Amino acid sequence: MKITLVPADAFAQVGADKTAIDLSDMPPNIHAVQWDERGETNTGHVEYNDGTANQAIDTLADFQPWVNRAYAQIAQDKLPPPVVPKTPEQIKAEMVASVQRHLDATAKTHGYDGILSLASYAASTHPPFAAEGQAGLDWRDAVWGYCYSVLAGVQAGTRTIPTEAELIAELPVMVWP
Secondary structure (H helix, E strand, O other): OEEEEEHOEEEEEEOEEHHHEOOOOOOEEEEEEEEEEEOOEEEEEEEEEOOOOOEEOOOHHHHHHHHHHHHHHHHHHHOOOOOOOOOOOHHHHHHHHHEEEEEEEEHHHOOOOHHHHHHHHHHHOHHHHHHHHHHHHHHHHHHHHHHHHHHHHHHOOOOOOHHHHHHHHOOOOOOOO
């Protein structure tokens, strides 16, 4: 396995893994440390930035603290990023957007532009349209009432945040006249 440390570039490579790493505490005249482990024939060299000739090395003992740091940083780089909890505002925005999409999609199944269009027909003078509009208006109110009760439970910590699919499955169902 090959190991490379380049302090000025804040760079380390161990095998195929590369990382950005603080190596500023290495001796300032070192440009790079190159190491190649090949079973019993381990070889390497130190490259200098001050005109000193490269120096062959047969052990990494003098550089082990930085090699260990490189291994640790590479292991850290491979960890999944921490999960950042959503803010109450993000939770609300996601739930509201999910419900709004569901309302609009359901209204569109019967030829309306969305829930606003469907609900506007509640005042229609044409009885079939008025019946669908009123059913849509009643359903919309029931859906939003339920959505905000779920949100209140989430914010109070009495229930978990539902996925979009879970939330939609819990909502009242539209009953078309």
